[in-house]
Amino acid sequence: MKTRGGDGLQLAEQKMYPVIQDYLEQNGCERVLIEKVTFDYIKRWTIDVAGIKEARVYAVEAKPHLTFDSFSAALTQARYYKQACTHVYVCLSEASNKKEEELLRHIEEICEQEGVGLLLLTPQLKIQKLKEAKETKPDLDKYFPVMQQLTVERPSDKIQGARVFILRDLCYYLAGSPFKGEALEKDLRKHFFSRNPASSAYWRKAYINPRTKAERTLDATTIAAEDLGLIERVERQDEKCLRLTCLGRDLVNVIDVSEAGKTELSEQVKAFFHALSQRYLEVRTAVHTLKEFGGRILYGKNECNKGHRFWADKAFIEEGKILCPKCREELSPKSEKTSLLSRLVLKLRYDPYPQLVFWINSRVLPIRSYSRNKILEYVPTQK
Numbered sequence: 593m594k595t596r597g598g599d600g601l602q603l604a605e606q607k608m609y610p611v612i613q614d615y616l617e618q619n620g621c622e623r624v625l626i627e628k629v630t631f632d633y634i635k636r637w638t639i640d641v642a643g644i645k646e647a648r649v650y651a652v653e654a655k656p657h658l659t660f661d662s663f664s665a666a667l668t669q670a671r672y673y674k675q676a677c678t679h680v681y682v683c684l685s686e687a688s689n690k691k692e693e694e695l696l697r698h699i700e701e702i703c704e705q706e707g708v709g710l711l712l713l714t715p716q717l718k719i720q721k722l723k724e725a726k727e728t729k730p731d732l733d734k735y736f737p738v739m740q741q742l743t744v745e746r747p748s749d750k751i752q753g754a755r756v757f758i759l760r761d762l763c764y765y766l767a768g769s770p771f772k773g774e775a776l777e778k779d780l781r782k783h784f785f786s787r788n789p790a791s792s793a794y795w796r797k798a799y800i801n802p803r804t805k806a807e808r809t810l811d812a813t814t815i816a817a818e819d820l821g822l823i824e825r826v827e828r829q830d831e832k833c834l835r836l837t838c839l840g841r842d843l844v845n846v847i848d849v850s851e852a853g854k855t856e857l858s859e860q861v862k863a864f865f866h867a868l869s870q871r872y873l874e875v876r877t878a879v880h881t882l883k884e885f886g887g888r889i890l891y892g893k894n895e896c897n898k899g900h901r902f903w904a905d906k907a908f909i910e911e912g913k914i915l916c917p918k919c920r921e922e923l924s925p926k927s928e929k930t931s932l933l934s935r936l937v938l939k940l941r942y943d944p945y946p947q948l949v950f951w952i953n954s955r956v957l958p959i960r961s962y963s964r965n966k967i968l969e970y971v972p973t974q975k
């Protein structure tokens with residue numbers, strides 16, 4: 593939890609997070625997230641640093657100063673974290689004088705009684721473990737969503753600027769001559785623009801925004817290709833190269849020679865990307881939710897019964913309900929004016945907008961969009 597009041601304090605706390613993240617990774621955590629993992633218990637809590645190691649979920653509450661007040665605030669939070677995590681730590685700064693050393697001994701005792709672990713940050717930005725956390729038995733209904741947030745695969749937000757036909761061509765050119773699966777990024781870009789000049793209709797079809805440059809679209813697409821596992825970055829004699837992965841080769845194998853450089857996708861390429869999309873929880877949940885709803889639905893904009901309109905990120909989510917920020921009335925799950933995005937934020941606990949924009953624009957999902965993605969509809973067969 594960020595410290596309220598005093599930007600300096602907040603800044604000092606945020607500087608602790610990457611150090612704690614490194615520490616948890618060095619101690620075997622497979623994934624560590626900073627200020628991303630949330631759970632609900634009385635209110636919504638955001639864990640400063642959370643990590644996962646097999647079935648164990650670690651939570652660290654950081655406080656930049658070693659004072660009694662900051663410790664008791666951290667301890668209160670740590671008690672709540674035990675509802676959702678198996679190992680809970682408080683991280684404070686190392687003692688720098690006699691008085692602080694005394695306080696620290698007292699803090700150690702309390703941590704021992706509470707089963708809360710204690711970490712100290714040294715002035716050299718190293719973490720020292722003073723006390724191991726006792727394993728606690730969390731409430732499974734709170735533990736599961738936390739574990740899910742720590743394990744789910746999600747491409748970066750940059751994916752919204754990428755286009756499937758450009759992804760296809762990126763892999764196609766990388767596989768072909770002269771690269772044969774591996775190229776310096778600058779060489780691949782040069783090759784790409786010699787085939788599809790930046791001024792051509794090809795890039796205008798990417799229609800992200802009329803002012804978007806072809807270079808930026810290619811940047812976003814390269815990042816997306818990496819996030820989706822189609823290409824990887826490798827070092828070759830101190831130079832950074834792009835290399836096609838096995839999955840990228842699978843894609844190249846279904847590409848028809850005649851479709852490269854065109855904006856339309858063949859049925860085989862659509863099928864490939866449809867299969868790929870099923871890896872992602874936000875896609876499966878979006879399709880499932882639309883199917884369940886069975887009709888047209890607003891994508892990101894909500895409208896309450898009183899006619900207040902607001903984007904999904906302005907909606908209040910409390911106790912499993914979506915509320916209007918103006919009148920606090922619950923939005924009906926039966927209404928087509930309760931947006932898909934709000935329903936997904938409720939279920940997934942993150943805003944999957946950039947990822948879904950990519951998949952919806954790709955036209956490989958059984959979802960059709962109207963009026964520039966304002967309205968969505970489930971269509972069992974996609975043409």
Ligand SMILES: [Zn+2]
Nearest residue numbers: 896900916919
């Ligand atoms: Zn309202």
